[in-house]
Structure formats: C-alpha cells, structure tokens
Amino acid sequence: MVLLIIDTQKLITNKSLYEFGTFVSGVKSLIKKARENDVEVIYVRHDDGDGGELVKGTEGFEIYEEFKPEENERIFDKNVNSAFKETGLEEYLKEKGEKEIIIAGLQTDYCIDASVKCGFEHGFHIIIPAHANTTVDNEYMTAEKSYEYYNEYMWNNRYAECISSEAALERMKRR
Template identity: 65%
Template sequence: MVLLVIDVQKLIVTEKLYKFDLFVSNIKKLICAARKNKLEIIYVRHDDGAGCELTKGTDGFEIYDEFKPFSQEKIFDKSVNSAFRDTGLLDYLKNKNEKEVIVVGLQTDYCIDATVKCGFEHGFNITIPTYANSTVDNDFMTSEQSYKYYNEYMWNTRYASCISMDETLNKMEE
C-alpha cells in the first residue's frame, strides 16, 4: 500500500479550497500514519510549463510546507492531469508489484479525478479517504458540489472505495 499525495503545492493549497482546514488536517494525519506504519509516501507535483505560475523553479511549485516530504520520499512531476501518464509512476508501482493506492490531494475535479480513473484502468485498488481531496468553485459547480459529485457519486464503488478517515487509518495499520 502506498499513499499518493497529488499536487499539494504552495500556489494552490489556499483557503479557497472546500473545507480547507479539514483537508489540511486530514492530509497531515495520513502522512503521519503512513510514516508511522512504514508505508511509502509518493508525492506528485504539477508543472504547467515555462511562463506559468505553477512551474518548476517557482516557490508556488514546491510542496506545501505542512506536507513537506522527507528526503527519501519520492517525488514525480507531471504536466498533464493524470499522475500515471509519462511520469514514471506507473512503471515504478508495477515494478514494486503494488496494487493498493490511497489517493489524496488536489484538485478533486481535475488531477484527482484523472488519476483515480487512470489508476483504476491500470488495475490499482484505489482508496479515497473523506475530505482528503478538495477543489475550488468553477463555472459550473461550487467546490462543495464538485467534491460531493466525485466522492459520493462518481468514484465510489465504480473506480474506488471512498471511505472515512478512520477506516483509512485502520486500513493503513493492517
């Protein structure tokens, strides 16, 4: 089992996120539990490319201070929504014969959605803890509507197991 922490970068981890405080608290709990239980934590960062705000080399590109990776924890960079496309992550997990992936991070309706669906297509068992992914309002839905649509309707039992934090923490201890 691995904890996949996606796009928790300084530029986009802001108080505009749905249930910001709960999101931050839950990610910190999951990272702490993974380290305590000796589960691998893998970070993924999004790079929009030169000339954009979310670009390698800028402060906003770096992992949010409260979620900082340890030096031995892996970081993969991506330039598309899915953490599995052209990053090396897919080969890395397959070479480890890893099947269980806990997915957390940003944003629910973009990179989390793409990663969950692609992970499912590649045969991974995806777990999504409650309030460990988030997003902001868009032109079509509020952040709350987006969160509920994906977590309560779209992913659960189709592409992933959307379960409580307590259930996830217990699963990490097994």
C-alpha cells in the same frame, strides 16, 4: 499499499479550497500514519511549463510546508492531469508489486479525478479517504458540489473505494 499525495503545492494549497482546514488536517494525519506504518508516501507535482503559474523552480511549485516530503520520499513531476501519464509512477508501482493506492490531494475535479480513473484503468485498487481531496468553485458547480459529486457519486464503487478517514488510517495499520 502506498499513499499518493497529488499536487499539494504552495501556490494552490490555500484557504480558497473547500473545507481547507479539514483537508489539511486529514492529509497530515494520513501522512503521519503512513510513515508510522511503513506505508510509502509518494508525492506528485504539477508543472504547467513556460508561461504557467505552477512552474518548476518557483516557490509556488514546491510542496505545501505542512505536507513536506521527507528526504527519502519520492517525488514525480507531471505536466498533464494524470499522475500516471509519462511520469514513471505506474512503472515504479508495478515494479514494486503495489496493488493498492490511497490518493489524497488537489484538485478533486481535475488531477485527482484523472489520477483515480487512470489508476483504476491500470489495475490498481484506489482508496479515497473522506475529505482528503478538495477543490475550488468553478463556473458550473460550487467546490462543495464538486467534492460531493466525485466522492459520493462518480468514483465510489466504480473507480475507487471511498471510505472514511478513520477507515483509511486503520487500513494503514493493518496492512
């Protein structure tokens, strides 16, 4: 089991996100419990490349301070929605024999969705703790509706096991 924290970068981790406080608190709890139970915490950052807002080397590209990686924790950088495409993450996890991934981060309807589906297609058991992903309003749905759509309808029992935060924390203790 690993905890995968996706795109929680300074530029986009802010109060415009749906249930921001609950999200921050939940992700911090997951990271803390993972570290206490020797569950590897892995981070993924998104790089838009030249001309984009999230660009390697800028302050906004770095991981949000409250989720800051420890020195020994791995960081994979990506330039597409999926954490698995051409990052080395899939190979790293398979080499270690990992089968379960707890996914948390940003944004529900973009990189989390792509990573959940790709992780599933690569044979991983994906676990999504409640309120450990979030997003902003888009032109079609509010952030709340997007969160509900993916967590309660799209992923659950199809691509992932969507469980309470408490259940995810308990799983890390029992592994």
